[in-house]
Amino acid sequence: MSIENKRPNKAKKKRNRLIFRTAILAVLFVAIIYAVVTNLNKDNTIYKIGDQAPDFQLEQINHNNEVESIQLSELQGKGVMLNFWGTWCDPCEAEMPYMQQLYPEYKEKGVEIIAVVLNDTRFNVKQFVNKYDLTFPIPFDNKGAIQDLYKIGPIPSSFFISPEGEIVEKVEGALTLERLEGYLKQIEPEDNQD
């Protein structure tokens, strides 16, 4: 075969090689991105801002609230502040009065506050509720199921969930009154906002 005859053949070869190389580089690139991203997200948070908040169902133990059990999916259409706390945790205790202060107002506006208490004694929860006159639902997670579901590390931790069920904000540590109100405003259902 002469060189001239090979020309068109060669152009095809060259194109194939370019496709082959691009494909391999693309696969390798995706693998690298994947490795770096999964590694950076490894800090034990599975559910991030923008994700759908996973559903759960728990017994509700606040005697000032008549609901017997809480299922998150039943609150679709309402904004939900999902707080995780314990009676023994001082920063949790610090933010609780603010939550109670804003609760009646924002309940009217279509925002529910759910404060999941992690592995605690019912007695101390009751004492705590009485001390601060809490009225929002307090689901009781004594088996660690919801703690594992939301990968809760140190408490307090709060998720702010939109009426569509999407996590809008995640806060670790205690909230001030101003910050709390700001976040609650963010998850107010649309039709209530003027």
Next chain:
Amino acid sequence: MKSIKCECGHVNPEGTVLCEACGKPIEGNQHIDGNDKKKLLNMRYDGTARRSQTYNKSIIDKIWSFFSSVKVGVWLIVLALIASAIGTIFPQQQYIPIDAISRDPAIYYPETYGILGQIYYQLGLHNLFSSWWYLILIALIGVSLVICSLDRFVPLYKALKIQKAKRHKTFLSRQRLYSESDEVSEKEKEQVIQNLKKQRYKVRIEDGHVLAEKGRFSRWGPYVNHIGLIIILLAALLRSTPMFYTNEYVWVREGEQIVIPGTDREYFIENKGFILDVYDENDERFKDAIQKEGRIIPSNFQTNAVVYKQSDDAVAGSETDLEKVAETEIRMNHPLEFDGYKLYQSGYQLNEFSQMTFEIQEMPEEEGAEVESFGEFTIDLINPQSEYELDNGFTVVIDEYFPDYFLDSNGPNTETQHPRNPTFIFNVYPPDTDKYETSFVGDIIGAADSIGIDTNSVELKPMGEVLGMFATNLDATGENEYQVAIKNMDFHRVSGLSVRKDSTLPIFGFGAFIFMFGVIQGMYWQHRRIWIQPTDKGIRLAAHTNKNWFGVKKDIEKVIENTNVKMVEDQQELDE
């Protein structure tokens, strides 16, 4: 791209050093392998065109040729080595000592090591294997590995496939092992060929030109080896996803049933009981060792555990039927296995209180005086009631409960929600009255510490009936008529279990196997080639091997025995 047509008629790709078919050095390309300054030919990759070294056009080709360079690969490895070495200068994050000023790396490193510590922390060297740039470095080594291998394997494979028995004479004369014999008869030639076959060479003859070859298989060793490495890298990649790798820790107290973290709430564990056996202090064999250690040494700690599975469609947290999937004793080196998960016995905590029994007594007139009892009540410390009514009309209301009591400037408080040092403030209502007396009772751990018991390693259970006498019992007003005394207490133990799942181990194993296979393939076989070329009356003889030149010389010696063929000379020695 220009192609180069050799005088043998074969068209070689641009950048070829030695014609793929006949091996004639191609003019103008000899500098690539440094052949222009040497008598001998560099036989690396058989003188094929590593195309990436010769032309760059599109950006893809440029990236490709960058990673195709072995030099780049070696530099990446060196950089990774240097980074790893620097990572050992200060301790990694997980080895920050418990008694450090702070476990927070942002504080620990600068405080302990000054400005260098600050830099160390900022660069992510404190958590090296998870820092993004180190990961990228390792990933780039992987990329380099893939591309280098592909770029060398393909041309080499082609060249070894295309190669002809008929070679250019300069190809032979510039091989390391070479000889010319002037007088060789046809019969002798035939004998040599037969001898080569006897040595298990594959012999090809074209126009009287002979190529004898064996062990080509060994040339693929390095590439097989690289495939193994790539599989190992892939396994490491998969290990960072929870689907393939889980590593969690769970504390479960005796009698408790909780979710096993990291299993998507699919599995629950129940602790049926924790067993702690210790070496007998009175046994002659252990006496000295125990004394030397100065503490009790456990000989066995085990959890009798049951694992339950929840139905798949259950909403997290809802109480549904649990199906028992495993029941066993978890001991050191005897994990509980279920559905790819393993539970290892990893720790324990003694002396968590499970219940306490109190007795209402009349306030003693003086220390140690006999007192009258007004009945008992028992509190479940995991789930205390708010009030306890006694048969004789007394009512005890719990005003405050501190499961893990400590005292600071703000008064009594609890450290955690676990009943590790339960303490109560009771309001005691005597029969038929609204007036109550307040008593502060508890802090048994504090009491035990003050009488010299190491509550971290000594089990308090056997002392349950006496310890109450040392407990704190305060009368706030000093006017109480009754006191609440601790009569008895019960303890449970908490078992610490590691939850592991590692589905990547078989992949690592497979990768390591392929790796080793490649090493053996490349190390224990050699690719030997012997060329024979007829001249007027005699022959030219040349040989090449990728390693073990001594072996190929021995082969040739045997092959030319009893013939006129001259033994090859090692031209490398002559060259120097």
